[in-house]
Every structure is written in C-alpha cells, then in structure tokens.
Amino acid sequence: MKAVVAGASGGIGQPLSLLLKTCPLIDELALYDVVNTPGVATDLSHISSPAKVTGYLPKDDGMKNAFTGADIVIIPAGIPRKPGMTRDDLFKINAGIVRDLVQGCADHCPTAYILVISNPVNSTVPIAAEVLKNAGVFDPLKLFGVTTLDVVRAETFVAELTGVSDPSKTVIPVVGGHSGETIVPLWSLAKPAVNVPESKLDTLTTRVQFGGDEVVKAKDGAGSATLSMAFAGFRFAEKVIRAVTGTTGIVEPTFVYLPGVDGGAEIAKHTGCDYFSVPVELGPKGALKAFNVIKEVNDYEKELLAKAYEGLKGNIGKGIEFVKNPPQK
Template identity: 55%
Template sequence: MASRHMFGAVQRRAFSASAKQASKVSVLGGAGGIGQPLSLLMKLNPRVTELALYDIKGGPGVAADISHINTKSTVKGYQPDADGLKQCLAGSEIVLIPAGVPRKPGMTRDDLFNTNASIVRDLAKAVADAAPEANVLVIANPVNSTVPICAEIFKSKGVYNPKRLFGVTTLDVVRASRFISQLKSTDPADENITVVGGHSGATIVPLLSQAGYSLEGKELDDFVYRVQFGGDEVVKAKDGAGSATLSMAMAGARFAESLLKAAQGQKGVVEPTFVDSPLYKSDGIDFFASKVELGPSGVEKILEVGKITPYEEKLLDACKTDLKKNIEKGKLVSVG
C-alpha cells in the first residue's frame, strides 16, 4: 500500500491536476525507444483524455499494454499504413514526433539527417493533411533541421502556423539543471538553467549567468561541453544499443505537459523551445530556441535572450554559425 501512495505522490508532482477539457495526443513513433516511455508518461498525464499511437511496427501492441494502466485516458494503436496514420492524427491537439533512427557510437545528430529527414518529411505531410491545426512537437533528430523540414512541408500545403510548430529542446534544460546541481550540491528540482540556440553540439548554449552561477576556467568549459555533448555520454555508455531515450521521453513529456497547461488556460507557462523566431532573422537564422511563453494558440510570446556574459556571447556566436547551416540543410529537403 505504501508503494501505491508513493507512486500517486510522484504522479501528482509530475503532472498537474485533472484535465479541464478533452485533449487528444498522438505519438508518431510510439513503439520506439523514445516513443514507448513517452507514451507511458502521456498515459499517466491526467490532462490527456485520448492517446493515439502510430509506428511502422508494434503500435497496437504498445497501445494494448499501456491501455491497462489505471488512468482515465483511452489508448489506441493504429495500423502502419496511410489510413492508420490518418485516423491516428484526426482530431489531435498535440502531435509528438519521436520517430526516426537512434544515434550510434561515433554518430552526430547530423549523421542521422539522410534517414530521419525523409521520415519526418513524410509524417509532416500526413499531419498537414489530417491535423493541420495541431501543435506539432518535433523530437526526431537533428531537430535543428527537422523542424525547418516540417515548416517547409506545411508551407507547401498551405497550413503553416509558426505558433504551433516546436522543436523539443527541453532535454538540454534538464541536463544543464541536473549537471549544475551535481557541481553545487543543490536540489536539481530547484534548478532551471536557461538554454538557448539549437539542439546539437555547439548550437546548445547554456546561460549559467542568468541563474546566478559564475563557474570559471576548466570547470566552466567542462560544464558547457557536458551539456552540449551529453547525448554522446549516453550513446557511449549504451555501447551501440541506443541513445538518450528515457531522459528524452521525460523531456518531451514535460514540454507536452506545459503546452497542455497553457492550452487549458494556465497563465505564465514558459519553456525554452526551438521555434520560428524573430530574434536572429537579421542574421539569416529563421529558427532559434529561447524562452517562449505558451498560450491556447501555441506560441504566445518569444522572449529575448537577455543579458549574457562575454563567454556566453562567444558561445552564441559559434552557435549561430552552425545553426544557420543546419536550418538551411532542412529547408533544402524536397517537398515533392
């Protein structure tokens, strides 16, 4: 009985009070390494009333398994064909896209581009046709390129809404907050390090100074490197058996929860995320991750980066150089 109460307490801390309205969430890639734990977390979220899972293999089986969990939401897995995908998406408020191949040792997120670009492109076409008003949360890497792919697809279909397309960079925030808590012996739940830029390597820019921290020298360099390349740490530790699936699922669920809270009327919901942004368009950078205030229509307000140190300014300069290339690479993917 104690364990049951403990789980309930954890669930209440992880997700807010009961849903105020019907919310259908679809997970494209729901049977994958990220998709399964992400779907589990969505089933535990009381704001979700209907959970729809799609994958090229195993979607109905994962849905059957998760459906036995004693929360109110209904769960259904769909067949891996065009009609199944269409039914999965119909009426969705949020579409999560973790679909794609995982990284292996020695691979960068850019190495995934050729395979994952075509997967995301085809899924984006289906979303444009079946759920053009949904909030689309892209997890499939490389996010710096897959989000622009989705944008171009939606533009070609005449349904692009920049307020409803998000690249999920929450894992960078989660990592930065955890890593600083390890250095400073603080409670990681009390840390919330702002991370801006993109979601790969040097495009990830943690802004420690805005949280009141002033690491120096090697300690600062090591912290930044670990945040930027934390994914490599996991890939290496899994020894070819996968990438950061569980932590990414938690991060994706956290962002989806924030979006649901905002959609259901909660004010002041702010999360860093990779969106169509005006902040550096003058530099030719159409998408950028920064703090975003969320609302019923998706993006409510994009916040400025704010005051940063000279060290962080150098990181940001390096970020912008790489990020511009990543975005252009995504835009060039054929929409045919």
C-alpha cells in the same frame, strides 16, 4: 485533449507514451508507428488513468485514423544514433520520416500543435515548416522543436556542482539549437543565480552540449538517450497542454520559427537565424512570446553563441533544401 505519438514503438516513443498515459489532462492517446503499435497500445491501456489508448500501423489508413482529431502530435520517430554517428549523420533517414509524418498532420490534423523530437531538430523543424507551408496550413505558433533535454541536462549537471537537492528548481535558459556547439547554456542567467567556477565552465558547457555522446558511450553502442529524452519530451508536451487549457505564465526554451512569434523578429535579426531556441511563453494559441535573452549574456557566452549561429545557419538551410529539392531515391 487528443494526443498522438508518431513513432510510439521506439526507444523514446514507448516511455514517452507511458508518461503521456499518466497525464490527467489527456483523455485520448493515439499511437502510430510502422511496427508493434497495437501491442504497445494494449499494454498501456491496462493502466488505470483516464486516457483511452489506441494503436495504429500504416495499413488500413492507420495514419489517418491516428491523426484525425488530434490536438497535439509529438514526433519522436526516427532511427537512433549509433557510436561515432553525429546527429547530422541521421539526417537523410530521419528527414524523410519527419517530412512524411508532418504531411500526415497537414492532411488529417492541420490545426494540431506539432512537437518535433526527431533529430537533427535543427533541420527537422525547418523541414516540418516547409511541408506545412506547402500545404497552406503553417502556423508558427504551433510548431515546436523540443530542446528540453538540453535544459534538463543543464539543470542536472549544475546541481551536481552546487549541491542543490532538486535540480528542477533552478531555471537555466539553454538557447540556440539542439546539437553540439549549437547548444548554448546561459549559466549567467540562471535563476536563482548559480556560481560556476571559471575552471569548470568549459567542462560543464561541453557536457551539456555533448551529453548524448555520454549516453551512447555508456550504453556501449546499444542505444542512445531514450529515457531522458522521453522525460524531456513529456515535460514540454505537458507544459504546452497546460498552457492551451488555461494555465498562464509557463515559459520554456523551444526551437521555433522566430519571424512568426511575437518578439521573435528582434531575435532573428540579432542572431541571423530564422529558427532558434529561446525561452518562449506558452499560451492558449501556442507560442505566445519569445524572450530575447541573448542581449543579456556575458562575454564567455557571446563566444559560444557566435559558433552556434554559424552551425545553425547551415543546419536550417539543409532542412529547407531537403524539402525544396528532395534527394533522388
């Protein structure tokens, strides 16, 4: 199993690469970035785990050498949010970065699973899909937007209310997108069931939706949610790897192209969005089945979803437009 981290020297990329190096299912880990990758790779190569680590820069066909033969490519590349900056503000810069990296995937590892972390995910995943479509190698079962941090936050924050000692034991579907009001935690569908007092619902929901702002503020503008995002990225990547290597029954919310995934067409019709994060069963070919949990939500969650649909439609359209009509340099 060859894994690639594109953007491996950054705030998310380094801890993500560290976690991937510890994964026994990975025997080759290639790191790619515009700076510092050989040093990061050398540092990680001293860790006593099976994965052989290599680091590449753009020079000397670095992208080609890093990506060739990859089974899974994880993309955290991009600039971080700064105080007062929304995910949408990042769009122009990060959109171009993701477009070029996914083109690299199309050229050098067209059958790899691609996991997009780079924000704004609501737009960067459609960008990735359009690039792959243009190259004639788009497989909707293998393209994922990583929304796991929203799930991790929901698990963590609700545990603070319920007193559950291990937050990860509570399964909470978080659907929609990966920014602000497009993030919709479905507390009513938690398993085991959780009792969130009505007086706490808005506060808890808003905290999940805008958890990134909480981190940016706490870091005094010196950074964003890098460590928690690295953990979430690793959690999802490991689940994909486990699924494609034979483990069955793995389900995790992820932002996918619904018309291309079994069960997705019904959700696309319900939401009016071709891209949406829902619980997806992972299998040997990637996305095995999307589950329509939307039809089970309560009235409170229906109101949240109505706002999410509108925001998502604009975000998705913006990503597609970026590829079809690139901004002038």
